Amino acid sequence: MRFLSSIFLLLFFFNCTTQKNVIESKIENEVVLNARPKLVVGIVVDQMRYDYLTRFYSKYGNDGFKRLINDGFNCKNNHYNYVPTYTGPGHASIFTGTSPKNHGIIANYWYDKFSKETVYCAGDSNVLAIGSDAEAERMSPHRMKTTTFADENRLFTQMRGKTIGISIKDRGAILPAGHSANAAYWFRGRDEGSFITSSYYMNSLPKWVSEFNASNTAESYLREWNTFYNIDTYTESGSDLNAFEGGFKGKETATFPYDLAVLKDTNKGFDILKATPFGNSIVADFAIKAIAGEQLGKDNITDVLTVSFSSPDYVGHNFGVNSKEIEDTYIRLDKDLERLFNALDTEVGVGEYTVFLTADHGAVEVPAYLQSAKIPAGYFNKDEFKKDLNTFLVKEFAASDLIESISNDQIFLDKSRLKQLNLNLKDVQYAIVNEVINYKHIDKVYSSETMQNAAFSTGIEALLQNGYHQKRSGDIILVKDPAVISYSKTGSTHGSGSTFDTHVPLLFYGNGIKKGSTLTKTEITDIAPTISALLGISFPNGATGNVLGFVID
Incomplete structure (x- = not known):
């Protein structure tokens, strides 16, 4: 009988101790979950x-x-x-x-x-x-x-x-x-x-x-x-x-x-x-x-x-x-x-x-x-680029008005004009990609077709894809050589x-x-x-x- 009583008391105290630990653990977790800062300051x-x-x-x-x-x-x-x-x-x-x-x-x-x-x-x-x-x-x-x-x-x-x-x-x-x-x-x-x-x-x-x-x-x-x-x-x-x-x-x-x-x-x-x-x-x-x-x-x-x-x-x-x-x-x-x-x-x-x-x-x-330090770098002439590209479009498609805008290293094509001339968008993109890749200071060129249908996980291609928005981005994306910029000869830029x-x-x-x-x-x-x-x-x-x-x- 004394043995059973001892077992009962032991179980009772064990149970109490366990409940106490669970309660303390819950309190501790609650403190952690609710210990939010009063203010978050995001500095850029x-x-x-x-x-x-x-x-x-x-x-x-x-x-x-x-x-x-x-x-x-x-x-x-x-x-x-x-x-x-x-x-x-x-x-x-x-x-x-x-x-x-x-x-x-x-x-x-x-x-x-x-x-x-x-x-x-x-x-x-x-x-x-x-x-x-x-x-x-x-x-x-x-x-x-x-x-x-x-x-x-x-x-x-x-x-x-x-x-x-x-x-x-x-x-x-x-x-x-x-x-x-x-x-x-x-x-x-x-x-x-x-x-x-x-x-x-x-x-x-x-x-x-x-x-x-x-x-x-x-x-x-x-x-x-x-x-x-x-x-x-x-x-x-x-x-x-x-x-x-x-x-x-x-x-x-x-x-x-x-x-x-x-x-x-x-x-x-x-x-x-x-x-x-x-x-x-x-x-x-x-x-x-x-x-x-x-x-x-x-x-x-x-x-x-x-x-x-x-x-x-x-x-x-x-x-x-x-x-x-x-x-x-x-x-x-x-x-x-x-x-x-x-x-x-x-x-x-x-x-x-x-x-x-x-x-x-x-x-x-x-x-x-x-x-001046013999490190590869340079300046990209946008006017010269537009002139060369326009000459190509006239020669290839007999049209000088296929481009609506060139901005942020992207070329936007005029879809209505392509339709009027019965030109296929993919064909025009492909032709421009294969032309522009030959231009000075251009390192890589990709079409929106590539951005939408390929899956890149590494390299500049992955970065381009993460920056590509289907409704807002252009039809052709350009990548210039490292340290080549469209900017003045003084001061720094980015992008x-x-x-x-x-x-x-x-x-x-x-x-x-x-x-x-x-x-x-x-x-x-x-x-x-x-x-x-x-x-x-x-x-x-x-x-x-x-x-x-x-x-x-």
Whole structure:
């Protein structure tokens, strides 16, 4: 009897202990499932090559880029998985978790086969600018076909989680914030120097935005731009005076210092700030005001703030990848990031927010500079290309009007004209492919027929296919030789599938993020699914990327 009683008591205590462990396990799992950050901050640096992290590393302080690198997770082998690598597609892909093949933003501007006109990725004639009377500022995300993770967070929180997008460029603010954002703000230069929005979001600017615009912050940056440190210490970039930089109108040489107050009148007024590091500074100023003004991260419902620093792109286009100007821009951006992170610590709380930082594309070294170093590079003459192609079409098909548009390295054929001439689309495509492949600086040529019917998993062909949208892309796709661009002889550009354009930083930091790094290849489309998984929300509805589980704590 005593033996049975002992067995009963043993089973009783075992059962109680087991139930206790199950309850504690459930509580622990519940805590993990619900331990969401109060704020997610998605930072995009426009035209940032990965090697800007390593090349300028010794010039950075401890609380900007290095804070993300040393206390967060560094994906060192992160790439774009499509072409063309432009700003609009880049921002859309980062936040939707898919490529232009699905989200539809195939370029910044593209030829619309239905309206027979060139359209802008964020342009919307059905809305009005708010904060400006400029007709050119009528913008919305209506051309983006899929949701962003910010949209999914809004749906998940029954619209209680806020989303605010900020950038110098309209597309850099609008596309990341998604369709359901509370607001997207961008900088109107010229003679205004203000942050504006559109009637897609609201009918008047909030008080905090109006107060910021009235503070003359933009005007305060119309001052001398000189190097942050002694220029002689800028050993990570080329000489200040060289033949590979553009510069500003009104100044004979592209050399420091630049008196912006004097130069503004010949460089479109406040627009001159865009092509200096002070464009980053005013975005950081505005983002810090937005955190407080919108009360972001003040409760347990996750908010989203997207911040795109556009000025490195303007500086890179003007002065080039190897310039003193680009080095100084990144040194100063590091300081602006430090200010932003300190504000997040104060306003939201240390450990209460999550940040990721990436770029919308990289950039090529100035081809003229590469040529001077005996590295293959060059310039593609579009006018000469059109002339040669037209001569071929007249000879082959007795017609000079078969092409509607050539843009973004794509040829759009006039389907109505082909029908009138009783020409077969596939035959014309095939003839053009076999002709154009012989032209100077053309490396590869593919037809839309190939993009639609073949399946590529590697190489430039896979990138082209991920960037190909059946309703929006052209009939023929061109691939130029590496480091060959259609651009001026000064300054850098981007858009190709070469690694200098596809390889960009990807840093995660903060709530829910491990410390560490990886050389495993990651893709830009992995970001949105990873943040969605961190938040426990639905993935964007077109997402094709993978969750980077190794970055989540």
